[in-house]
Amino acid sequence: MQQQQKLIFEKSVSGRRCTQLPACDIENKTALPQDLLREEAPLLPEIAEVDLVRHYMALSRKAHGVDNGFYPLGSCTMKYNPRLNEEVAAMPGFTDIHPLQPTASVQGALKVMQLLQQYLAEITGMDAVTLQPAAGAQGEWTGLLLIKAYHEAHGEQNRTKILIPDSAHGTNPASAAMCGFQVVHVPCTEDGFVDVAALRSLAGPDTAGLMLTNPNTLGLFEKDSLEMADIIHKAGGLLYYDGANLNAIMGIARPGDLGFDVCHLNLHKTFSTPHGGGGPGSGPVGCKKALSPYLPNPIVEDENGQLTLNFDNPNSIGQVKAFYGNFLVYLKAFTYILSSGADGLKQASQGAVLNANYMLYQLKEIFHLNNTFPCMHEFVLSMEDLKEETGVSAMDVAKALLDYGIHPPTMYFPLIVPEALMVEPTETENKETLDFAIETFRKIKEEAFADSAKLHQYPLQTPVRRLDEVQAARKPILKYQKSENQ
Numbered sequence: 001m002q003q004q005q006k007l008i009f010e011k012s013v014s015g016r017r018c019t020q021l022p023a024c025d026i027e028n029k030t031a032l033p034q035d036l037l038r039e040e041a042p043l044l045p046e047i048a049e050v051d052l053v054r055h056y057m058a059l060s061r062k063a064h065g066v067d068n069g070f071y072p073l074g075s076c077t078m079k080y081n082p083r084l085n086e087e088v089a090a091m092p093g094f095t096d097i098h099p100l101q102p103t104a105s106v107q108g109a110l111k112v113m114q115l116l117q118q119y120l121a122e123i124t125g126m127d128a129v130t131l132q133p134a135a136g137a138q139g140e141w142t143g144l145l146l147i148k149a150y151h152e153a154h155g156e157q158n159r160t161k162i163l164i165p166d167s168a169h170g171t172n173p174a175s176a177a178m179c180g181f182q183v184v185h186v187p188c189t190e191d192g193f194v195d196v197a198a199l200r201s202l203a204g205p206d207t208a209g210l211m212l213t214n215p216n217t218l219g220l221f222e223k224d225s226l227e228m229a230d231i232i233h234k235a236g237g238l239l240y241y242d243g244a245n246l247n248a249i250m251g252i253a254r255p256g257d258l259g260f261d262v263c264h265l266n267l268h269k270t271f272s273t274p275h276g277g278g279g280p281g282s283g284p285v286g287c288k289k290a291l292s293p294y295l296p297n298p299i300v301e302d303e304n305g306q307l308t309l310n311f312d313n314p315n316s317i318g319q320v321k322a323f324y325g326n327f328l329v330y331l332k333a334f335t336y337i338l339s340s341g342a343d344g345l346k347q348a349s350q351g352a353v354l355n356a357n358y359m360l361y362q363l364k365e366i367f368h369l370n371n372t373f374p375c376m377h378e379f380v381l382s383m384e385d386l387k388e389e390t391g392v393s394a395m396d397v398a399k400a401l402l403d404y405g406i407h408p409p410t411m412y413f414p415l416i417v418p419e420a421l422m423v424e425p426t427e428t429e430n431k432e433t434l435d436f437a438i439e440t441f442r443k444i445k446e447e448a449f450a451d452s453a454k455l456h457q458y459p460l461q462t463p464v465r466r467l468d469e470v471q472a473a474r475k476p477i478l479k480y481q482k483s484e485n486q
C-alpha cells in the first residue's frame, strides 16, 4: 500500500520560505485602520520551493486522469485531448485580452467565436448557435428557455410539460424543472428504446417539447427518432436534442436533419477539452431559425466587416453567463475541429463506435449484456447475474478495476439497468489498451467466483480505500483543521 501523504501543513517548518524578499523600506506599512488588522498571523504552510513542487507532483500522480490511464467513463467521453489545443489556448494574443476591451481591439477573438458558431451549426445541422452556456446542464436550461420563449411568443403558455425518457441523463429532468416545466416520464421498451406508443399517448396540447438523447444512454441509436419528431411536432411541441455526447454521430448524422429544433453540445466531452476536475467547460446551444430570436445576449454580429457584440436583442432570453462564456474552451474546440477537419471528425465517431463494439463483442461473452448488439459509442453491462451468483456487485467490480489502473466505468446509470456498468472506451484508445481492459474484466470475474470476499476488499493499491461516500458528499472536510499543539 502507498504511504499516506502528509498534508502541506504537516510539512510546514516555521521560518522556511519559497522566496526571499528584500526587507520592506516603507515606513507606514499599512494605511488600514488598526481595528481591521489581524490579531494573529494567518496559518499558512511554510515550505521551501523544492518541497512545494514535490508535494504537488506527488498529489498529481495520485489522481487518475486520461493522461495516465484508461478512463472508460460512459456518457462522459474521457478521451485524449491533443496538446495542440492547449498551445493555441495559451497564446498571449488570446490570454492577454480582457472581456471589457473595445470590440475593435479584439476582432480576432470575435472571429474565432463567429467561426466556431458556424462550424458547430454545420456539425449539428442548426441555423444559429450561442456559445455562452458554461456546461451541458446550463445548455439544456438555455435551450429549454428558448422553447419556453417560443411558446409564449406564440400565445401558448399552456404548454407546460416536457417529455423525458426514463433512460435520460439526470440533468434533463433537473433542467426542465429549473425552467418551471412539469416533467413527464416516457417509459422504455424491454430492449432499451423509447416506447413510441407511450410517447404518442403522452403528447398533446400541453406538451412543450421532448428531450431526447440519441444515441441514448444505453448506447443505442433511437431508430424511431424521425417518427418521434413527427409525433411531437404534430402535437405542437418542439424537440430538444441532448448532444452532450456527440461522439457516435459527429460528421455522420445531424440533429437538425433528424427533426430536432434545439440541441446542446459539450465542448468538454466531444470536442476535447480536459474535464472532470470541475471545469471550465462549455455547452453551446444550437437552434433552428424559428428559435434564434430568443438566443442569449450578446450575439456576435457582422457590421460591414467589423465584428460587434449585440447586447440589445429585444426578444432574447437575456444573458446566461458572465461576459461571453468560457472563451479559452472555445479555442480548444476550434483547434480540434480545424486540425481534425470534416474527415477527421467523422473518423473520430467511427473509431469511437468501432472501439465500443470491439469491447462489447468480447465482454458480452463474459457478463450479462443489457443492450442489443451492436452498440454506438458506449454500452451498458449489468452485474446483476454476477451479484446473484457470487454476491459481487457493480461497485465491487468498479473498485477492483482501480487496482488494475483502470478508471471505473460509470456506475449504476442508467437507472433502468440493475447493477449497471456503462463503458465508453472512446476512439483514442488503441487495441492493446482495449485488450488489456477486456482481460482485466475477465480476471475480475474469475476472482469473484474464486474468492468473492477479496472483491469486497478492493481497492488495495490506491492512496485511499473505500470511502464513506455519503459522508464525503454531505460533510466534506475542505479546510485544514489546526490541531491543539500547533
Ligand SMILES: *Cc1c(COP(=O)(O)O)cnc(C)c1O
Binding pocket: 075, 076, 135, 136, 137, 138, 169, 171, 172, 213, 242, 244, 245, 266, 281, 283
Ligand atoms: C454530461 C452530460 C450532460 C451534462 O453535462 P455537464 O457539462 O456535466 O453539465 C447531459 N447529458 C448527457 C447525456 C451527458 O452525458
